[in-house]
Amino acid sequence: MQQRSIVRLGVPLAVAALALSACGSRDAGTTSTAGSGTKTVKIGVIAPLSGGLSALGLGIKNSVDLAIKQANETNAVPGWKFELAAQDDEAKAEVGKNAATKLSSDDAVLGVVGTLNSSVAQQTMPVLAAANIAQVSPANTNPTLTQGADAAAKKRPYTNYFRTCTTDAVQGPFAAQYLLGAGIKSVATIHDKKTYGQGLVDAFTVEFKKGGGTVVAAETIGENDKDFSAVISKIKPNSPAAIYYGGEYPQAGPLSQQMKSQGLSVPLMGGDGIYDPKYVELAGATANGDLSTSVGAPTESTEAGRKFLDQYKAAGFAEPAAAYGGYAYDAAKAIIEAAKTALKDAKDVKSARAAELTALGKVSFDGVTGKVAFDEFGDTTSKILTVYKVDGGKWIASKTDTFK
Amino acid sequence: MDQFLQQLLNGITLGSLYALIAVGYTVVYGIVQLINFAHGEVFMIGAFGSLATWTIFFKGQLGLWVLPFMIVGAVLAAVVVALILERVAYRPLRHAPRLAPLITAIGISVFLQEAVRLFYPGAKSALPFPQIDMVTGPAFQAGPVTVRRSAVFVIGALVVCAILLWFFINRTKMGRGMLAVSQDPDTARLMGVNVDRIIAVAFAIGAALAGVAGVAQGLQNSNIDFFIGFMAGLKAFTAAVLGGIGNIYGAVVGGLVLGVVEAMAVQFIPGTFGGSPWKDVWAFVLLIVVLVFRPQGLMGARVVDRA
Numbered sequence: 001m002q003q004r005s006i007v008r009l010g011v012p013l014a015v016a017a018l019a020l021s022a023c024g025s026r027d028a029g030t031t032s033t034a035g036s037g038t039k040t041v042k043i044g045v046i047a048p049l050s051g052g053l054s055a056l057g058l059g060i061k062n063s064v065d066l067a068i069k070q071a072n073e074t075n076a077v078p079g080w081k082f083e084l085a086a087q088d089d090e091a092k093a094e095v096g097k098n099a100a101t102k103l104s105s106d107d108a109v110l111g112v113v114g115t116l117n118s119s120v121a122q123q124t125m126p127v128l129a130a131a132n133i134a135q136v137s138p139a140n141t142n143p144t145l146t147q148g149a150d151a152a153a154k155k156r157p158y159t160n161y162f163r164t165c166t167t168d169a170v171q172g173p174f175a176a177q178y179l180l181g182a183g184i185k186s187v188a189t190i191h192d193k194k195t196y197g198q199g200l201v202d203a204f205t206v207e208f209k210k211g212g213g214t215v216v217a218a219e220t221i222g223e224n225d226k227d228f229s230a231v232i233s234k235i236k237p238n239s240p241a242a243i244y245y246g247g248e249y250p251q252a253g254p255l256s257q258q259m260k261s262q263g264l265s266v267p268l269m270g271g272d273g274i275y276d277p278k279y280v281e282l283a284g285a286t287a288n289g290d291l292s293t294s295v296g297a298p299t300e301s302t303e304a305g306r307k308f309l310d311q312y313k314a315a316g317f318a319e320p321a322a323a324y325g326g327y328a329y330d331a332a333k334a335i336i337e338a339a340k341t342a343l344k345d346a347k348d349v350k351s352a353r354a355a356e357l358t359a360l361g362k363v364s365f366d367g368v369t370g371k372v373a374f375d376e377f378g379d380t381t382s383k384i385l386t387v388y389k390v391d392g393g394k395w396i397a398s399k400t401d402t403f404k
Numbered sequence: 405m406d407q408f409l410q411q412l413l414n415g416i417t418l419g420s421l422y423a424l425i426a427v428g429y430t431v432v433y434g435i436v437q438l439i440n441f442a443h444g445e446v447f448m449i450g451a452f453g454s455l456a457t458w459t460i461f462f463k464g465q466l467g468l469w470v471l472p473f474m475i476v477g478a479v480l481a482a483v484v485v486a487l488i489l490e491r492v493a494y495r496p497l498r499h500a501p502r503l504a505p506l507i508t509a510i511g512i513s514v515f516l517q518e519a520v521r522l523f524y525p526g527a528k529s530a531l532p533f534p535q536i537d538m539v540t541g542p543a544f545q546a547g548p549v550t551v552r553r554s555a556v557f558v559i560g561a562l563v564v565c566a567i568l569l570w571f572f573i574n575r576t577k578m579g580r581g582m583l584a585v586s587q588d589p590d591t592a593r594l595m596g597v598n599v600d601r602i603i604a605v606a607f608a609i610g611a612a613l614a615g616v617a618g619v620a621q622g623l624q625n626s627n628i629d630f631f632i633g634f635m636a637g638l639k640a641f642t643a644a645v646l647g648g649i650g651n652i653y654g655a656v657v658g659g660l661v662l663g664v665v666e667a668m669a670v671q672f673i674p675g676t677f678g679g680s681p682w683k684d685v686w687a688f689v690l691l692i693v694v695l696v697f698r699p700q701g702l703m704g705a706r707v708v709d710r711a
Contacts, residue, residue, distance in 0.1 A: 054529055193681055220680060222684065229414040229667070250530050254626050262552055263542070263543040278529065
């Protein structure tokens with residue numbers, strides 16, 4: 001009998017406690033601190049924090065972290081405190097989608113910086129769009145993300161998506177013009193069949209042929225391939241003067257090394273996906289002369305960029321800012337900049353999300369990678385690109401130009 | 405024709421790597437009828453073992469004399485891990501239903517991958533493998549065929565290992581013991597063969613070859629990562645089944661056939677279904693075809709007659 005009364009008392013108590021705690025948790029994120037002054041607003045990050053591309057992903061996360069810390073120090077939006085909510089996408093579309101779902105269920109998230117991979121962005125965009133959360137990518141370069149699948153009839157698929165980097169529609173042709181300018185008329189292309197790699201190679205091929213060049217071989221490799229000897233042997237008899245590779249450094253580095261050890265000693269050129277110190281490390285001593293394009297001017301070549309790198313260094317992050325640090329920093333700054341208008345009179349983050357999207361479209365300031373402003377598709381208005389060349393084990397800027 | 409010879413060489417190189425790993429599957433299967441799915445990870449541990457040896461003792465040294473030490477480091481790491489696995493994970497399950505050790509093997513495989521990923525410095529992404537002089541560098545030109553230096557090492561390693569293995573099995577007491585245990589463990593025990601030790605030796609032999617393969621992979625591909633064991637293990641298992649699992653010579657033949665088919669598929673299959681991304685598909689299509697018409701594999705199960 002004793003036990004029974006405990007149960008009788010216990011059950012309603014437990015139910016009440018659960019109900020109360022449920023109320024509490026719902027309020028805690030957004031409005032419960034309303035009376036006491038500062039409210040919390042979160043900026044999410046979706047990037048590969050582990051796996052082969054983590055060097056790039058961690059650089060993005062740290063740079064956003066830096067932007068958030070600075071915004072809090074300067075009290076960028078009075079009454080609001082920014083917080084970082086980083087999620088690992090492992091460079092996989094499905095994992096990225098889960099990360100986006102997680103962030104969109106958090107009422108305090110105003111915007112997300114990410115993703116690194118275009119293929120992941122395709123999955124995160126619709127999820128975040130449903131919650132009206134802004135996504136600003138520092139690194140997605142696939143043109144279809146902003147302009148739709150049909151290049152002839154451009155249509156923006158999701159109005160919550162912006163990016164601070166230029167697209168492959170510009171990057172591939174820029175590389176083609178550079179190679180033609182360097183007197184290279186025959187090229188073999190290889191890509192990894194991912195959205196990014198294929199987009200890059202397609203755009204490159206069109207421009208290269210238009211400029212009078214020939215693509216002597218067009219090959220693909222599998223996403224998990226490690227041994228490229230068969231592909232290299234297939235290309236070699238066509239004696240291309242350069243290889244244009246669409247993909248990222250984990251495969252591009254070994255590909256370059258294997259090419260050269262197999263006697264195909266021509267430069268490998270790629271997009272921003274191979275512009276990383278890790279590429280040179282993986283490609284080894286024979287990487288000299290390899291080329292890459294990357295969006296914007298080199299971070300260390302501008303006054304603002306140097307300042308950013310100094311601050312990044314001073315903040316004491318364990319990993320370098322890598323290729324997209326500056327873009328991620330600018331993306332976070334854009335979200336914060338827009339938040340100044342969006343959050344001004346808002347009572348919680350959720351109701352400010354729509355205003356944030358409008359404000360993002362109108363953002364215009366000088367960032368570390370150049371002018372940060374978006375066109376009607378959400379693409380950056382800056383079309384400055386740089387060709388980098390491996391020299392003595394490092395990427396050296398070889399030519400910076402505005403794409404015409 | 406030139407292209408055919410070139411791809412044949414590429415295929416044999418890749419196949420030699422598969423064969424070195426496949427022997428480990430087949431030796432263990434021949435004796436305990438266990439498909440040791442963690443064997444791919446033993447190979448990965450071997451690769452990291454040689455990298456660690458180089459990083460700790462010889463960092464910056466690229467002379468050929470370093471290579472034997474790296475091979476010893478790889479073999480040691482692989483053998484030690486394999487023996488621990490055998491003792492801790494497989495021996496207690498030896499008389500359990502066959503499914504239990506199989507699942508254990510898969511679990512160990514994930515465990516080893518994650519352990520390396522989390523605890524080996526920098527292993528969260530691919531690590532460059534030291535480019536030893538003489539085995540890397542400019543390729544040789546043999547007529548129309550370009551021969552990579554690392555290919556010479558890989559094929560040479562397979563030849564040397566196969567000869568040593570043949571000698572060990574057919575000419576030593578321990579090797580005869582292995583044959584006896586593979587035919588009938590209970591009778592072998594009655595005849596005074598130490599079955600536990602024989603099984604441990606089988607694991608160790610497989611691991612040693614996998615360790616050599618780890619070095620070969622590092623030199624051939626110039627980098628290693630924590631995930632290399634998965635695909636290599638799968639391919640080597642395919643090679644072992646293709647050749648006839650339980651048959652050591654079958655594993656070698658299966659590995660070589662698989663490697664050559666992959667290289668040829670890249671070169672000669674045109675259109676949508678050709679090219680490098682499809683080579684795995686063709687490799688597995690071959691496996692299915694062979695198993696349909698010759699379920700015992702190309703060479704059949706000759707060493708063990710119970711499979």
